[in-house]
Amino acid sequence: MIRYRITINKALLSLLLLLFLVSNNSVFAADGEALFKANCANCHKPDVDYTGPALKGWSKRVPDADWIYKWVANPAKMIASDAYAKTLFEKWKPTVMTAFSNLTKEEVDAILKYVDDYTPPVAAAKMGESGSAGGESDNTMLFGILTMVLGVVALILLQVNSNLRKLSDDKEGVHRGEPVPFYRNKAYLMAIALILFAVGGYYVISGAIGLGRMKNYQPVQPIYYSHKVHAGTNQISCLYCHGSAQDSKHAGIPSVNVCMNCHMAIKEYKGDPIVREDGSAVNGTEEIQKLYDYAGWNATTKSYNPDNNSDGVPDGAHPISWVKIHNLPDHVYFNHSQHIKVGKQQCQTCHGNIQEMPEVYQFAELSMGWCVNCHRESKVDFYNKETGEGNKFYSIYEKFHKDIKEHKIDSITVEKIGGTECQKCHY
């Protein structure tokens, strides 16, 4: 009896251990990806050169294994002293890599592991997210099958064990009651119920959290407007069209007259062919003609239609009803100018590589956890009392200045100045 119980316990324990290993492994991999996205993705891509070099294959390029940690912690210092760092700087200047002294060695390892394991997604950029998620689920499937096989083996062994025991008991003349079949064994039933509850609960909760989240939302717009052509190929600054991002809570969609500033002259599309995801070709010139219809512009006479109905705009002109992609709930206050002008964030941090998106989709999750995570990690442009650098607003934080002076802390995150408190975004 006692041995019997021990065996069951052992089996359960190994099952749990297995489950733990599976989950632990995926957590580790996700960590590297999250860290990469939060810290590096603004300038680096794993496989192609971007603002900074492609990171894949780093180990073959660096002089020694420790080099990379020193570089990440303080690139400026390395450029001054290290030969390889200097060549890197020459190649990529004037951009200098930001120092990430807050990253631990383990975290850097996690990022590098993610980068090395990275395989480019098969489909278009949009699929990038689900692509990597797919790779992960492949792994899970493998582990899942393994777990199941081991579980079945454990079950068979337990049954064999109990049968053998029965035989040996019979042999020794010890009388025992009829053994309970495994499908009525309370321990088994309990284990199955617990597993079902845990798995079901996981899916219910993650499903509930996902309600109303619209990551990868990519609606069809009234005009096929390609950010790739405008911001990517033609290098138009984001703020040329979305100027109010500097002044207002709204980034703002440009009014039609802003489009017409350029398109009065540019009336046909002569760039690389644009192809939709379904393979159909986009006629850029026709899309520009749609804009002319909205603007009330006559392309042949190169003039606006006359305003015969005297409503203040050319006849036939009407505003464009774009489909809004990034929607925050009503109880969230988000201010673009705060992030652009004060926080000095890049548009790409939240909107992804918009300059490579033929049609815009929602890059980030726009969930509260996602916001808060960034607020925990981002540093504010804290005022340095000695050099006078940084935003002078922060000169009033006497306590932090004291702590910095006493080397208790070396930088101030958004969280430290209250950036994760409820009423910074909800009021």
Added chain:
Amino acid sequence: MSNKKYWQSFGELNQTDAYKQSAENEFNEDLLPIEELSNEGLLDGKTPRRDFLKYLGFSTAAAAIAASCEMPVRKAVPYLQRPDNIIPGVPNYYASTYVNGGDSISVVVKQRDGRPIKIEGNELSALTKGGTSAQAQASVLDLYDTTRLRHPLQKDGNDFKEVTTFEAFDKMVSAAMAGIGSKPVVLLTSTIHSPSTLEIINNFLAKYPGSKHLQYDAISYSGMLMANEACYGKKAIPSYHFENAKTIVSLGADFLGTWLSPVEFSKQYSTNRKITGENPTLSRHFHFESMLSLTGSNADDRYTHKPSETGNIALAILAKLGGAVSAPVIADLAVKAGIEKAATELMKTKGSSLVVCGSNDVNVQVVVNAINEMIGANGTTINWGATSNIRKGNDADFVKLVSEINSVGALLVYDCNPVYSYADGKKLGEAIAKVPVSISFNGTMDETTEQCKYVAPSHHWLESWGDAEPKSGYYSFIQPLINPLFKTRAFQTSLMKWSAADTADYETFVKKYWTSKLGSAENWEKALQDGVVETPATVSTATYSAFTLTAAASKISSAKGSDIEVVLYQKVSMGNGSQANNPWLQELPDPISKVTWDNYAMMSPALAKALIGIDIMNNQRQADSYEVTPEKAMVKVVVNGKNIELPVLILPGLNEATIAVALGYGRASADEKNSLDRVGKSAAGAGKNAYPLVAFDGTSFIYTLNASVEKSTNIYSLAQTQVHGSSESRPVIYETNLPSFIKNPEALLEEPRSERINLLAEGKTDFVTEGTLYPNYEKPGIKWGMSIDLNTCTGCSACVVACTAENNVSVVGKIQVQKAHEMHWLRIDRYFTGDVKNPDVVFQPMLCQHCDNAPCENVCPVAATNHSSEGLNQMTYNRCIGTRYCANNCPFKVRRFNWLDFTGADSFANNQEPLRDKELNEVVFQMNDDLTRMVLNPDVTVRSRGVIEKCSFCVQRLQESKLEAKKQQDPSLVRNVKTACMQSCPTNAISFGNVNDKESEVSKARADKNRNFYVLEQLHVLPNVSYLAKVRNTDRHVGVVEEEKKEAEAHG
């Protein structure tokens, strides 16, 4: 200490059982209807577990269905051509002028994405200096009033039909005008002090010989105008300079609340009510009145008398000062002593004394003029160099018009509503209907407009161009903040079209008029930007003639009073009733009576005992049933054969023979069934119209009348907020008089100081950090704090409306106010103290105190309310599950719960409908109309049912100011931030800012250690709102400390 020192109700004063019970059951609510279903409690029922599972299952399923609905596709539609000065999401501010009747206040209007959403005071105005009134604050809601007329109309039987264009309308009018022959045209307007409009009116009158312009004020100042004409030869009202007055005597003039120009006077008055320096001085304010007015409750010494004795008191003061009149007999010894004291003080500060009088009786005003001559007010505190233009109506002229109305050919009515506000309005209405041509320019289908044949609705002031000259030489400009919402046309444009002198519109006219007057287009633009152009006149005198004094004195002496007299007054919220359909004003509790949505017969306990047999002071059972329940007994007040039936409201401090009734209520269409649509969902059914009681004495309208009272068996429910959120007799107010404060300033706050010391363990010194078990959290950057000066707060309630407008605070309606469900984030607590017959009144604005050690925070099971590193007590609506533990645990009772879906914000459409009229008044539906909702502030969440809300210190403004300071990299910029309540305050009683910054306003205010206290400090909740104790300039003993001493002495 005695626990009776400050009280809000008779129940609290006498500690009756029902009061105690209601204070204990602060949240006495019927919850789920389970008991109705089974007649048993939830846990005693037969199947409580099944019921529980049913509710659980239903709510889970409902939540799942509601949540899994598809995400809607949202559109983003940018401008076709974005105007240069508009950045979506960034508000613009434009200077303009609030005008209503003759009232005008220079304001700055916040316009967000093309919609005006908030009124702020214009600090460049030398008159109002950035102050506003409750009515001005609320007027932005009038713009979005659903009852506004949407196009010109023409009478069609009993109804009206639309006239499609103004061109067609003009043709109709000119045809009709041609048909009146030689009969005169009468233009009847409110007082107009817009110079450009007056010019247009003159042009119009010139086109129609025999026509005349008549100005009519709903609340008349005719008596004053006539008296000034008799004494000074000028039919005008001078400027008053309360800031120069060391002694102020008011004979029933509510100059801080409703008399003439209260915002201007409050600014002036408050400059002499601030305690500064070692040897502070205050102005001395004596008040003689019959009712308890806002100004009276702020007075240092207050005396009550019968309304008919006003003239005698004026005469007695004049006689005491040495005037050539014989002193009348004043029977009341207290009043007699008060007159002597007041006269002595007036003489002592000769040259800086002022007497004002609210009476509309010419004779009384003549005597008051004589007094002001004796005390040297003419040319010092009274300025004849700049006369006030805000009231010009002549009652005798108006009465003459009414008698001759049958001979009038055309009557044009603009911005006045005499059918409602004239005593014999009903008859006037019938007569107007018979005038050959009658045209109304009023913006709504009010009582007068519905009698007219043609209606050419004029713009709301927020849609208008214009100017105002409230005081000679002080110009204030009006510019439109939004394109006209409806097919309306400026009154002035209509007149211009019809007089054919100028075919342009009023906008062009104003621009041309001012460009030439100011010299250049640049000057005009600068004037528009500033909102004001002022050429202050030097204070000068007018030549006085005592010619009429003797006659006036003899007329006063022969006047007879009666046993019961009625005084008709205005409330700070409702005024003359022109804004009656404004839900914010209707739901604003009257500062004195704390009643919303109604008027009533206000009387003293003694009179109530005599009239309705309720002895509120001695009979506990009667008192409890009267006070705790909203149902009030009614009486019929009879004046000159006319009567109105009103509920009785018992209040201390009124003269024992006086009944006070507020004007401005009881708006109703001629046919009652039209009232909801025409006068509006808020105005209809709110109170009774008291204007019919107004008498005409041959020269002016009289608002104090002899009356009798008839009993009534009817009962009427009033919605009173008075004892909601009771402080349960805890010490929340500290007060003293000026002589004792100067003698020993530290004694004022001796009690909280000693309590602080007693609470500390031995050897500890710092109350804040060492008086608690909780850790002390640092506030490293900014720590927000507010300081409220009880000495200058007059209780005017402008801040309450400002807060409502800024923070999207819901209007809940009368039924819900009766259940203590009002949502105001900021309330003005009114406390009585001292003699029950003539108590002192203290106002205390009470809002979330943002305690650093907040009792609400640690009882929230979901951490929906917690503390920020800037000292804010944060409320997160989307996290709140509505347990209301926080509200139960708040010692200040400032947390508000959304019992119902007041905003229509819940996800299911029409879920308010089943509650219509049962739980939700029509007004809630009015507020949820798409038009009305345009007033909402897009930076503040609209709260849904089931969550707690409360003052946030206007966190959206704080965040905005911090953002600006960060963008400019200058921390001192956060000193500019003003909360909505602070901005609106006409007496600068509220200061706000960063406590960590020693230069901020709040730090400076708190430096007054002898007066700075925190309410309920001994609880160690560490509030971030502090108060400055009140100091009255009187030699009477006031406040707790003094009385305690007296008691101690008496007990030996």
